[in-house]
Amino acid sequence: MRRSLKWLAVATTIGMIFILIGGALVTKTGSGMGCGHSWPLCHGKFLPLEISPKLIIELAHRLVSGVVGIMVLVLSIWAWKEIGDIRETKFLSFLSFFFLLLQGLIGAAAVKWGQSDFVLALHFGISLISFASVFLLTLLIFEVDKKFEADKLVIDKRMRFHIVAVSIYSYLVIYSGALVRHTKSSLVCRDWPLCLNDAPALPSNMYEWVQMGHRAAAGIIFIWIAYITLFAVRHYKDQKVLYWGWIIAFVLVCLQVIAGALIIFTSLNLYIALLHAFFITCLFGVLSYFILLYSRTKRDH
Template sequence: MKVKLFLLLGILFTYLVMVWGGLVRTTDSGLACPSWPLCYGDFSIPKDLSAKLEMGHRTISGLAGVFVLLSFIYVWRQYKGLPKLTSAIALFFTLSAAFTGMRMIKEETPHLKHLSHMFIESFHIYESMLVLFGLVLTYRFLYSQRWTRGSIPLWAYAFAIATMLTGVLVRYTGSGEACGHEWPTCNGYLIPPMEDWRVALQFIHRNLAYTTWLAFLIVFLADRNRITLITFLLINLQFVFAISMVLSGFFTPLVFLDTASGFFLFVWLTYHVNLSLGSKREVRLAW
């Protein structure tokens, strides 16, 4: 029971870290705390709202790290096989994300002045996604009754992940408004000029999103069940938030909802993707 509890808490707090991090980014609060890991180098509570947001993000990140570490220890003590690998992935990228977070403050990457800043910010989100990926798969390997036969085909999952990864790049390279506040057009064009790499990135992301929507429509029509239906509804909800966010000029509550629904969709898809890696008995060998 301890392993299950720590895994669930790790998943929950890692998800909150990612959503809260999106809020920090949206409100430009990333550098509100000048020191790391404490805001002002001591345990004083920040008075400024931006600093409170940033310190809250760090606090939740610390709690997430504790639960990832505890789940790793218990999994490695009690199980063999794939759960040990996926829990190790979660721990490795938790430590990596902590180092990257420190580097972001030292180099003031939230200002996005250079391409290196944009790369570090984007990589930081990818690290968190890998932590979540490792935790969700560990939980699935240990407790799902049908972990080898999820309802989401791997090819559809790959399209969704590609859309999410390019979405992160759009967000953290400042390309979100490269097409203006338009949809489905981009600066007045259905196929815009690609001289500006930000426009090209935004255009690629949008077309990957369209392809992902079509992929999950095909999945639902080919295998109509509760999981594929919920998945298709979640895909559509994500579309609604993303389009509304663009048309509203990136209204903060809509940006928050887009971020929260996107990472929830990532968890859902990872839990339900079809994996064929052998029998559950081969993976979950008790101590």
């Protein structure tokens, strides 16, 4: 029984990644209206006769979201019954399904009635919370905390502050990135890392401000995670979870920055853009794990 639950947890976590990447694909290819204003059907039909690439992308994303949504619901109920005695299980079970349902409703509302870019930008972030909840639920099922003896970790005040603060800040960076996509501001600045566009000046319109705001936010989180990683390497060598965890986080944020730059240099190459979304998904998962460790470890006052 427990082995089957583990397989379901892993499959659901992978499915959530497909939902996030699929949502980015829909946005990047402008396929949000691939099925017209019809939802959950496509142009009012289960399978329209006139097939287009945008219709296939949108319909596939809806299908994957529906299947994974059922998997999340089953996982939440099953985990609640199997490991409900673990403190975080019920909370994570609720979060995983609630936020997945919420992102589905926002997506449906956007199709039926349309939404502003600022509201649509929340879509990816809401899906990320659901992904993080499923990911952490999977870790609980595999009893990762016991394996790494997380209950013996001691986290000092500075590390506690950084874990919470950078995790919250990462969500703002993610929102700003989603806003870049939804406002179609990805290529409004032809240079990187600055937005010169043939003449050095401050951003001259909303799209340039959105793009440069995201770059500035991404630059800050890169420097911040680099600093925390250096701190962890110096002071947490004997606590391998934090030591290697922050090294992984730094590698992911480096890949995220590189992918962001390559998006500009390759004029919005689709595969690089999807990798950009993948790296931030993984980074948010790692930061969420740090939050879980923070909540379960002894505190050094």
